[in-house]
Amino acid sequence: MTPPDPVIRLENVYTAYEGADRPTLTGISLSIGRGEFVVIGGPNGAGKTTLLETINGMLPITHGKATVCGQDVRGDGVQVRCRVGYLLQNFAFDPLTPFTVEEVVLMGRYGTIGLFRKPRTEDYEEAKKALHLLGIEDLATRPIGQLSGGQQQKVLMAQNLARNPEVLLLDEPFSNLDMFAREEINRLLARLVGNGITVLIVSHAFDDLPDRPVRVVVMQEGKIVVSRECPPKEVEQVVRSAGKGASHA
Amino acid sequence: MLEFIIPNNIVCHAVEAMLFASVACAVLSVIITQVQISSIGFTMAHAAFAGAAVGMFLSLNPTVCSIVAGVAVAFLIGPLSDRARLSPDTSLGLLFGICMAVAIFFIAYMQTLGQGFSAMGLLFGDVISLYREEIYLLAVICIVAIAFIVVLYKEITAIIFDKRIAESVGIRVKPVYYAMLFVIALTVALCLPIIGGLLLYVWLVTPAAIALQFCNRLSAMFVVAPTVAAVISISGALAGLEYSLPVAPLTAVLFSVVFIAAVLLSPRRRVTFRKV
Known part of the structure; x- marks a missing residue:
């Protein structure tokens, strides 16, 4: 389902890392509305972080169209990044x-x-x-x-x-947090989403998600294999079954 | 410029040259050590050295040649790594080796032609035979280096903190990063005749390493590093000329001594030891 006023719109997007022989993301199409809470799941190396960095213009889009907060990502990624927050994975x-x-x-x-x-x-x-x-x-x-x-x-x-930010991209935001800090951040995220901020989370921990409908996007080998809304309690099941389906295919 | 304090012209020129060179190198040393591009600084210093040697051999302006060589190397590192599928570290190692080979070849060849004396100045520096214009040029590069940091302070600090985070908050990292390399190359090339290609690295790393032992904030490092460098360099110049010792090597030794003392006295390290 396409939201009426998407804050993120990707149409058949291909992304490749500098010097790579082939694209890491292939044919990604995704529309996300204002104030949506999106959980991105999938196995390691599926392209989850690449998807976030494509959305905020840190990686070059080799094919397709991408608009974030009304800005063309291919035109000026810097302008997009001024309106999009991005919490990077792994830092010390x-x-x-x-x-x-x-x-x-x-x-x-x-x-x-x-x-x-x-x-x-x-x-x-x-x-x-x-x-x-x-x-x-x-x-x-x-x-x-x-x-x-x-x-x-x-x-x-x-x-x-x-x-x-109008959009918040979070890559494994709970990885260094204890149980209490995780709950605290989840409450904060629920409040942000309630205020109309779109939140995209890459995570392997699906417990304690905010109590509101969640869009689950599951990625496999640089492609989106599932993108649908579900209650927070079903997120893990959706990610697991998409993974099993792909491994049987 | 400082004749009203130091009446002796030779000593005055030497002190001025060391002051401007050390302040310029020291403010940039904070960037070099904190962005962790010491290998780039090291390679650029040797590229400038090779450029000056080639320039001398071909009777071209050695300063211009060293600027060209330093800048060229700074801009070659990225493409060379990509094209040859080498890590930046390996590319730097290769470029460093090539630069040293070129420099030593031309210096050795000039020695066989009887031009050895001027070429040796490139290796160990020479503060005595400087023209007034060269000192003015050093004053200009000193101002350029400071102005560069003042004008682009927030961009530079964000890049120092983390290049990817700087990019993610909307900073145009690449142009600022290349501007950094350009200013470093320019400074290296202009300081080369005074400090020498073999010793320049001490000026590009040690002041920031000393400042880091005492500073919790980057802004403090940008003040402490040039201040310490200026004091050490002026002391080195005055002592070297007074006791007829080679100025640049003596100053380099002083830098090393102060660094060791700073590590031993550092309150920041003491905190770390207590923690462990």
Whole structure:
């Protein structure tokens, strides 16, 4: 089903990494509406992260059409990234990294501030607000390298929220979080979706999803094999059965 | 420029040259060490060295030749890695080897032709036989390096933090990154005659390594690194000329001594040890 006003629209998209012989994503078509909560599942190497990086224009689209927040991704990925938050998978900061939490969160606004311009008062305020949303104001002046993995994850989440994104792409956001932090982030995500922000999550953990209809997208070998809405409790089953179906095929 | 403090012209020129070169290299050393492109800086220093040697041999302007060679290497690393399917590290190793081979070949050949003295200056630096224009040029590159960091501060800090995160927040990483390499190449080429191709690397890495022992914030590193470098370089120049010692090698030794002392005294390391 195509939403009436899709915030993300991919039409027969092919994506290839620089120097690769063949595309990693092939013939991807996907329409996602404003305020949808999308869970992307599938085995390792299926192209889930590639899909997120195609949506925010970090990877070159070799064929097809992609529009995100009304912007042509192939035309100017930078403009898209100013309106889309992206929490990257796997990171670890050196304990001596010379950046404090507040500096890292403020960085989330650098793209929107623009070249040659300095952060304004409103940028500092948005960064503060994001720290408050994640409940990490007390960490503001701490060096990021000296925080735990879960705290670092929250700081990067705050960095993304600081630019008030219309779309939030999260790659394995729960990987470093304990049970309580996971619940906290899920509550926050439910609130964001309620405010009209579209959330796409790549995850292997399907418990504690927000209590609202979820769109499940299952990927196999660079293709979308399932894309449908279901209750949060059925997400794991949908992903599993799509995986089994593909392995029998 | 500093004649009102140092009346002796030779000493004054040497101090000015060391001051401008060390400040320019030190501010860039923060970028080089934090973006972890020391191998690129190292290779560019040797490319500039090779360019200057070729320039001298062909009776061309060695500074212009070293700028061209340094910039060319900076822009060759990416395409070479892609085309030859090599890791950037291997590409840098290859380019470094080629640059050293070219430089040593021409320096050795010039020695057989009786032009060895001027070529040796490229290896170990020479602060005495500088023209006033060269010092002005160093002052300009010093201002360019500082202005580059001031103007693009937020983009540079984001790239230093993490290139992919910088890209994901909407920063145009590639142009800023190549501009960084260009400014480094330019600085390396202009500092080469003073510091020498073999020692330049000390100026491009050690000031930031010293600053990192004491600073929690990047903004502090951008102040501490050039300040420390300026003090060490001026001390090296004055001591070298006073006691007739080779200025650049003496200053390089001073840098190393200060670095060891900084590591031993670093409050940041003490915290780490306590944690363990």
